[in-house]
Amino acid sequence: MPAGPGVSAVLADLRAEGDALDELVAKLDADEWARPTPAPGWSIAHQIAHLAWTDRAALLAATDATAFGAALEAAANDPFGFVDKAADEGAAASPVDLLAAWREGRRDLAAALAEVPDGTKLPWFGPPMSAMSMATARLMETWAHSLDVHDALGVAPELSDRIRNIAHLGVRTRDFAFTVRGETVPGEPFRVELTAPSGEVWTWGPEDAAQRVTGSALDFCLLVTQRRHRADLALHATGEQADRWLDIAQAFAGPPGTGREPQARA
Known part of the structure; x- marks a missing residue:
């Protein structure tokens, strides 16, 4: 079918x-x-x-x-x-x-x-x-x-909740981001809480997880597609492994991406 x-x-x-x-x-x-x-x-x-x-x-x-x-x-x-x-x-x-x-x-x-x-x-x-x-x-x-x-x-893109699919992919590729860099994959689940353009809150992972990522869904999608540097985004990590993930997050296949420079330095 x-x-x-x-x-x-x-x-x-x-x-x-x-x-x-x-x-x-x-x-x-x-x-x-x-x-x-x-x-x-x-x-x-x-x-x-x-x-x-x-x-x-x-x-x-x-x-x-x-x-x-x-x-x-x-x-x-x-x-x-x-x-x-x-x-x-x-x-x-x-x-x-x-x-x-x-x-x-x-x-x-x-x-x-x-x-x-x-x-x-x-x-x-x-x-x-x-x-x-x-x-x-x-x-x-x-x-x-x-x-x-x-x-x-120099044109602002349309914002929509279509990015939920991209955010979901970003969450699912957490382990890949560590693996592609030869780093140890975290052994525990993460909690991810993101605020959508519509104001809805999207969540993944157990509520009591020690490793947490919170913030803007748009900024999370910009991060995992490596279109903006973490320093320019409204995302917060709790826990050492979650913090490391925000440094290396990558939703696309292939070798580690080089990402973008912080806008202040661009």
Whole structure:
């Protein structure tokens, strides 16, 4: 049977996030597409090209495991450069063609993920993922790269409770953040309490946990996507392990991210 209602809800948020970014970049002229973003060496075109490439890779994972295996092998031959290379190649296209490719890819991916049977694990560059996890990861990346585009244009992004999915991913990837740095994974659960843009309070973990993180859900999402430095965010940690987590939190796959410099030093 196709994926359940939880996937449908995340896919609806993914579509909304993609449409909001699409509306922003569709108005840009060629010079604006070339504008640098906070990601070193990446223009706005690079940001959209990366999203388009990753959507296509996820589509292969959901529909053609053999073709995805070939993409995985190519990435293994250049593990530290394949992402930038793909972004460079995509950014070289005209804005019209790049935008059309991104629109097609994200539409086809959403349709494919909606048809993935419950319990199916899709291959990926990291551990295999369910359709739900893949949709959440695509939402996280779309939101994070959209922030870079908004920063480049000096435009404030829309705030919505769609970030709940990203916050949930950030909580679930706690152990990964420690593992990818070769550090000991905490042996006890954490309590996370975050205030959503709507004012609702979202919680994870037992109420009596000694290790705690509290604060703004938006700031937590900015932290785990490494779009802002911890020093610039309204987050509070109680406990040594929780404090360390806020230094290294990372919701995206791959090697440890370098993060961003504090704005005071930028």
